[in-house]
Amino acid sequence: xxxxxxxxxxxxxxxxxxxxxxxxxxxxxxxxxxxxxxxxxxxxxxxxxxxxxxxxxxxxxxxxxxxxxxxxxxxxxxxxxxxxxxxxxxxxxxxxxxxxxxxxxxxxxxxxxxxxxxxxxxxxxxxxxxxxxxxxxxxxxxxxxxxxxxxxxxxxxxxxxxxxxxxxxxxxxxxxxxxxxxxxxxxxx
Amino acid sequence: xxxxxxxxxxxxxxxxxxxxxxxxxxxxxxxxxxxxxxxxxxxxxxxxxxxxxxxxxxxxxxxxxxxxxxxxxxxxxxxxxxxxxxx
Numbered sequence: 001x002x003x004x005x006x007x008x009x010x011x012x013x014x015x016x017x018x019x020x021x022x023x024x025x026x027x028x029x030x031x032x033x034x035x036x037x038x039x040x041x042x043x044x045x046x047x048x049x050x051x052x053x054x055x056x057x058x059x060x061x062x063x064x065x066x067x068x069x070x071x072x073x074x075x076x077x078x079x080x081x082x083x084x085x086x087x088x089x090x091x092x093x094x095x096x097x098x099x100x101x102x103x104x105x106x107x108x109x110x111x112x113x114x115x116x117x118x119x120x121x122x123x124x125x126x127x128x129x130x131x132x133x134x135x136x137x138x139x140x141x142x143x144x145x146x147x148x149x150x151x152x153x154x155x156x157x158x159x160x161x162x163x164x165x166x167x168x169x170x171x172x173x174x175x176x177x178x179x180x181x182x183x184x185x186x187x188x189x
Numbered sequence: 190x191x192x193x194x195x196x197x198x199x200x201x202x203x204x205x206x207x208x209x210x211x212x213x214x215x216x217x218x219x220x221x222x223x224x225x226x227x228x229x230x231x232x233x234x235x236x237x238x239x240x241x242x243x244x245x246x247x248x249x250x251x252x253x254x255x256x257x258x259x260x261x262x263x264x265x266x267x268x269x270x271x272x273x274x275x276x
Contacts, residue, residue, distance in 0.1 A: 006250045007199055008273045009207065055217040063210060073274040167214065174218035 002062070009066035010160045013153040014077035019090035021154060022078035023108055024145050028161075029071045030105030030113040033137035039064035041118040042131060049124045052182065053175040057131075060168050067161055074154060075103055128176050135169035190246055196276070198243045202250070205236035 028034040042061035046054050079087065079101060087096045094110055105113035121127050142162035146155050190198075212229040219225055244250060245257045248265035256265055 003251050003253055006273060007203060009210075010203060011196075011200060012274075056214070059210075059214055059217060063214075069273065076274050167211070171214050171218055178218060 027108040031107035139165035
């Protein structure tokens with residue numbers, strides 16, 4: 001089970017309305033390499049991996065949900081005071097017609113989230129390699145958003161998230177080594 | 190206490206909790222690193238201390254915390270703004 005914590009993982013400061021930036025951030029909210037995909041992928045894979053790496057998947061999945069909440073906070077605050085005209089100028093006209101000021105799990109191009117973005121192969125090594133790739137793609141996406149954004153406050157939070165992808169990638173790489181060590185030990189005895 | 194003080198105290202909780210998150214992830218793949226385990230034990234105490242300090246003034250951060258007398262006196266309710274995305 002999970003218990004809600006009434007706080008963000010890391011502060012999100014939004015100083016001005018910027019629906020265009022919100023639209024770009026949506027790539028990490030409901031995109032193929034985004035936080036929703038990551039959270040759902042790891043949470044679902046954790047049932048069929050060896051005991052030694054369950055914690056890695058469980059705890060990173062949990063952290064991804066807190067990243068999702070940070071992104072939602074950014075998108076919500078960057079768009080809440082935008083007029084329909086401003087949303088349209090930012091390329092969010094179709095979003096407004098379908099969702100008003102609500103958030104939605106979609107990518108920067110407005111394509112809705114789909115579980116076809118993620119996989120569970122039932123082979124721990126194959127799954128962990130997918131997870132490493134996912135973290136690296138997410139890290140790259142954060143970099144592209146930071147490159148295109150001139151909002152220093154948002155960029156501070158995005159840089160935190162980018163660094164987390166690095167740490168998660170490292171933990172998944174270590175998890176692969178843990179499994180390889182275990183496999184090699186079984187061969188010897 | 191004003192909004193700035195609240196934000197600062199919450200930031201202390203966020204920082205301390207993050208240390209716990211990070212050390213938990215690390216010890217998942219380094220279960221025999223005694224120094225990290227010691228750091229983890231210290232970090233979780235510090236996080237609990239700062240959480241209690243914040244919650245004393247502003248009420249529970251989760252439904253696992255017991256509301257302080259101060260929170261009860263001031264009429265604290267779980268379903269009370271600001272939520273994290275409103276702060």
